[in-house]
Amino acid sequence: EAQVTQNPRYLITVTGKKLTVTCSQNMNHEYMSWYRQDPGLGLRQIYYSMNVEVTDKGDVPEGYKVSRKEKRNFPLILESPSPNQTSLYFCASSYSDNTEAFFGQGTRLTVV
Amino acid sequence: GESVGLHLPTLSVQEGDNSIINCAYSNSASDYFIWYKQESGKGPQFIIDIRSNMDKRQGQRVTVLLNKTVKHLSLQIAATQPGDSAVYFCAYRDDKIIFGKGTRLHILP
Numbered sequence: 287e288a289q290v291t292q293n294p295r296y297l298i299t300v301t302g303k304k305l306t307v308t309c310s311q312n313m314n315h316e317y318m319s320w321y322r323q324d325p326g327l328g329l330r331q332i333y334y335s336m337n338v339e340v341t342d343k344g345d346v347p348e349g350y351k352v353s354r355k356e357k358r359n360f361p362l363i364l365e366s367p368s369p370n371q372t373s374l375y376f377c378a379s380s381y382s383d384n385t386e387a388f389f390g391q392g393t394r395l396t397v398v
Numbered sequence: 399g400e401s402v403g404l405h406l407p408t409l410s411v412q413e414g415d416n417s418i419i420n421c422a423y424s425n426s427a428s429d430y431f432i433w434y435k436q437e438s439g440k441g442p443q444f445i446i447d448i449r450s451n452m453d454k455r456q457g458q459r460v461t462v463l464l465n466k467t468v469k470h471l472s473l474q475i476a477a478t479q480p481g482d483s484a485v486y487f488c489a490y491r492d493d494k495i496i497f498g499k500g501t502r503l504h505i506l507p
Contacts, residue, residue: 290441319494319495321497328499328500329442329487330497334494378441383494384430384491386444386447388444389434391441392439392441
């Protein structure tokens with residue numbers, strides 16, 4: 287089954303404790319991205335990657351890092367999480383930047 | 399600046415009626431538009447897309463209309479069902495996807 291898998295689905299952590307949210311897709315997509323979704327603000331792009339070893343900042347990259355060492359994986363790293371990064375995060379992938387995106391189920395992160 | 403807006407944050411429709419969800423965009427250079435549906439507790443799911451060389455595209459029970467003159471996009475859902483209850487997002491792709499804030503569709507019995 288074609289899918290984008292994120293882990294974990296739920297995470298509660300403390301300020302400053304590094305964490306990684308994993309994302310994996312099985313569709314051989316070149317394009318992957320991370321979004322955060324907040325009430326009243328909709329979906330905002332954090333980072334995107336057009337191919338292996340190619341990543342670029344989205345609209346809200348501050349406080350986040352990503353890597354794309356393999357085509358299928360695109361982890362999101364929070365080196366020092368802060369409470370304002372409490373949000374619902376989505377990973378997405380697509381064949382290109384001009385085709386439909388497939389989204390993961392989301393990761394609800396709470397930073398206390 | 400670039401923006402993708404929605405005319406209404408919430409829309410209530412009687413079951414069986416047609417739903418029309420509207421979206422206005424400001425970047426006239428965009429050539430690809432998408433509608434997504436997000437059900438509670440799930441990620442956004444692709445519904446239908448349209449490219450700027452078309453003004454209408456139909457799917458199963460859904461139709462997307464694109465008016466490039468006034469930079470307006472709409473999603474029409476025919477014979478709305480309880481399963482259509484969700485938040486609907488329009489988006490366009492420039493060098494990345496830019497999403498609107500979404501319209502929550504309520505289905506009235």
